[in-house]
Amino acid sequence: MIDSRLFKLPGIMGRAIVIAVLMFIQAIMVVIQARFLSQAVVNLWNLKPVGTIVTPTLIFIVSFLARHLLGVFQQRTFYPFVEKTSGKMRSDLMTKLFRLGPSVVEKAGTGSVVTMALEGIDKVQTYLMLIIIKMMDMSITPWIILIYIAFLQWKSALFLLVIYPVIILFMVILGLAAQSKADQQYAGYQHLSNNFVDTLRGLPTLKQLGLSKRYADNVYHVSEDYRKETMATLRVAMTSTFALDFFTTLSIAVVAVFLGFDLLDGNIALLPALTILTLAPDYFLPIRNFANDYHATLNGKNALQSVLDVLEMSEIDDRKALTDGQWRADSHLKFDDVSFTYDNMKTPTLKHLNFEVTGNTKVGIIGTSGSGKSTLINLIGGFLAPDEAGDMTLNGQSLPHLGQDAWQANQFYIPQNPYLFHDTLAKNVAFYVPSATRDAIEQACAKAGLTEWITSLPDGLDTMIGEGSRGVSGGQAQRIALARAFLDSSRRVLLFDEPTAHLDIETEAALKQDMLPLMDDHLVFFATHRLHWINQMDYVLVMEHGELVEQGTPSELSQHDGAYTRLRAEMGGAK
Amino acid sequence: MIRQMRETFAHDTWVMPYLRKYKWLLTLVLFLGSMTFLSAGALMFNSGYLISEAARRPGNIIYIYVPVVLARAFGIARPAFRYAERLTSHNWVLRIVSDFRKKLYQAVENKAMAIKQTHQTGDILSILAEDIDHIENLYLRTVFPMVIGWVLYLFIVIGVGVFNWAVALLLLILLGVIVMIMPMISVAVNGAREFKEKQIQHDFYTNLTDEVLGLSDWVISGRYDDFMDLQTKPIKQIAKLRREDHFFQWWRGFGVQVFFLLAVLTLLIWSGFQFTGSKAQANWIAAFALALFPIIEPFLEISQGASEWPIYQQSIRRVNDLSADPEVLTNQSDLKSDFAQLDVDHVTFHYEDDDRVILHDLSLHINTGEKLALLGPSGTGKSTLLKLLLGDERATSGQVTVNGQDIATLQNARASLFGVLDQQSYLFDTTVMNNVRLGNLNATDEQVKAAIKAVELEPLIQSLPNGYDTQVQESGARFSGGERQRLSLARILLQDAPIIILDEPTVSLDPITEKDLLDTVFSVLKDKTIIWVTHHLAGVDHVDQVRFLENGVFDMQGTPDALYQNEARFRRLYDLDRGK
């Protein structure tokens, strides 16, 4: 029911103590309220004049109001803590997302990450608000009431005391069952959002395949599965509420009947009897409230768990190990027997890579599809960490990985599939340098060969692009990513993963003229399938099946017969 | 408010139809709900009477026998009714919610091609995660408690009215404040706040999804502060609104209690006058004084339910808007005979929101079995032309026909006509096997494996721990760029359609894989008609015709050989492409 990490939340204990005190006073108010209402009723029952009930009624009114005011105060005392905690959790989650990067999204799925940050935290908020106050209520109020009842008639008190553990027992049994169901339900919920996002993103493809209509059933099934999971949890939760309701209501009825017999026998007077009867529902109220919100609580608990799980995921640490992240003419990067294995794989994807670069070099990376070019670039960029620390050396410093703040601040990366944000064209281009001037943006676009297209747009640079707005062609998307690189001249290390794949030959040739000067005084890693770039490279790495099979200057490589010459032959072979 | 309600439901297809369809079930839920609280009230009423009567020590147990039995009966009835009510209502609501999700998907699907331009993924995700939830809560939190509350209200007022109409009138007013006035105040004061909160949350959804999809760029840019700024603003706004909302709710709850207290006092004082005529009558005092307490619960919920109305209203509007005016496909028919020819007849085209003419009076004729390569600078409209061929966009003037039939009338037969690999082909978060099989759901495992083999992925897939059951992850993130593309291509190889449209199928492939793959594609698909968009000339010998699209017209065309002989530009490109 309670995640033990809950108690580690900062500030929770102090608040809980204040709540406990308020709760205690509130319970006393409940007793007073019942006592004096009964007093008034008994006076009337004894056919005393209406005037005699004025005092008890006034006390009843005051205690009634005090009770509910105390309720408001409890919420008010506790809410700031909840607000602060859930707000902090949300921003921690965002920070974590930023720190962990896309890998966490790849694993968890976009839909579930987003819903976790929004719906999930909302559920946590509800949970925090419910759990502490209700638990306190349950552990204080009934006992005070019970003690008072014991003063009035120990027999009723004993009955109420005996029935309590039975109820709790039922709760526990059913709660355990509901718990496992709720876990499934939460997983089902994440699956549902992931499935939906996945389906939405692939909708055009489904349409092409003629399956989009039929996929509605898939959506329905996933949703039905979720419904069944939810219903299963709810059924258990409701059954537990029912059992609880049943016992408590019946207990009240039994108490009433017992009291009736005792009155009949003259063992008790009406006033204590009526007080006990009025208090009986209040005795059970806390546990009943708790059961009523049980389902919401379970949901919240699961959400809290998954949020905490993400928050506790280990980030790449030692991000600050690197002292000198600059890249100068004499800088030096060395890979010494570097291997890399993806989490879900047994065999390494990159095997024993060795190479060195010094100063502003242009390094081409070529190799067959799936040979590990993108993985290598990710390693250089520090988005992945090698299997063993210490195999990489930068500027003479041996590092566990290249995910160094100082190194990353100095690099620029165009991934294989750049993403366009839902924003204006200008903002998309200036994504890496938000402070760029309009002129600079225009120049960058011109270098990327976008000017002609941009002038044809009604809103020019202010046109909204990305998801949910105007479509752009494949090559235009890629050139927008390139424009980002042209804009940012301060970063000395450039990582390009097939930056021109989507361009036609002529556009590419024109672009090459502008890209070459950009690459000149930089360290460049350039993965490409277009081999004409190789002539412009200072050094070439040839990958095959995760191994670095050849390296050297282009002319060295063309000297001997190897992977490089085979690839080249393929290009020049036809016609 | 009433007018607003009417507007909301005027063209509604999401709420009213379900209310109508399930009116008996709903009546049952409301009946069970009302009975729950009536039993609870009756239990206290009865118990109050029981012990008052017993306190008179009537001498014989028979006098309290009936109340004793009744006490047990009500004691059992209350939880039983409640259980039944909750099971029925939740089961029903969840079931229609499943329907809603499907409906939402279908609404989106209807706009499949245009939806990318009008909606963001996060937008729809928030409709799924929030709006549909809201409609679920509309019933559970607003409709049911309100109606039940009103039923109880009427019951109490009429019940007391039997004894004394003046007191009944007083209760009518006091409880009326709880069930009518407070909800109205809630809507007025808090409704706007809740509405605004949800609005922010909705935008938050949309933006956060965009940011998560582009997360790698955020990370690389190192703009941590900007990223956090984007989040903190809505987080703060929501927190502020929610705080005010909660404060309001607590004090309103307190207000309800105050009026409730007044009602209890009214009953108490009234019974002090009414039932003090004789000792026997006085037994009713306790009954009336206690009966009201269990009934407070639904009263407390009414106001909250009401103040959530604006949220529901907005959700209902949003889902209705989404499903409004779906693209109607008129006069759909099947292709009368086997595919023989595809014609583009003087087509001119510009996108609806844009005046720039992308295709000028373009004509093209393709016979069955012909292979065509389409080239042209980036952004000239190659992909656009393909969209026109498929009927995803309609020509501004001119016509695209298959065997003389307008393509717009063949939309239902599309999948049996075209196999398409477009620039953004998508891999779903399921196994390799399932993904490839999407090309043809009837394909056997062997056929799927053969297709995977044809795209040269067999050794890789077999080397994976889970082989063909490897999960590809969202958008195929588990695989390299070229591998993803080949998996999509394998899908097309399985698809049994006469026309195959390939938009840059080999863009992320190295020259060796590319050549092998093109050889395979053209031999596997040798009987089919192929329209192939490409950026370079590798493998161009496989085709019968080459077309260069530039500035909206074909400015070079012919067989590859003829072009090489006659066109200097073509020769130059050819050489550029070979790395010279």
Ligand SMILES: Nc1ncnc2c1ncn2[C@@H]1O[C@H](COP(=O)(O)OP(=O)(O)OP(=O)(O)O)[C@@H](O)[C@H]1O
């Ligand atoms: N997240 C992942 N988990 C496991 N294996 C992966 C993952 N991403 C990539 N791989 C595998 O690692 C290998 C190398 O992938 P990588 O993306 O580096 O290739 P690449 O050389 O860039 O290929 P391409 O030219 O097709 O883009 C591939 O076989 C791929 O299937």
Ligand SMILES: Nc1ncnc2c1ncn2[C@@H]1O[C@H](COP(=O)(O)OP(=O)(O)OP(=O)(O)O)[C@@H](O)[C@H]1O
């Ligand atoms: N939905 C749209 N609304 C408005 N304009 C669009 C839309 N989609 C594409 N365009 C524009 O239409 C032009 C042609 O785009 P298209 O995608 O057909 O180019 P393409 O020839 O396929 O280019 P590439 O080789 O780069 O993929 C581009 O200028 C593009 O910006």
Ligand SMILES: [Mg+2]
């Ligand atoms: Mg790659």
Ligand SMILES: [Mg+2]
């Ligand atoms: Mg295109």
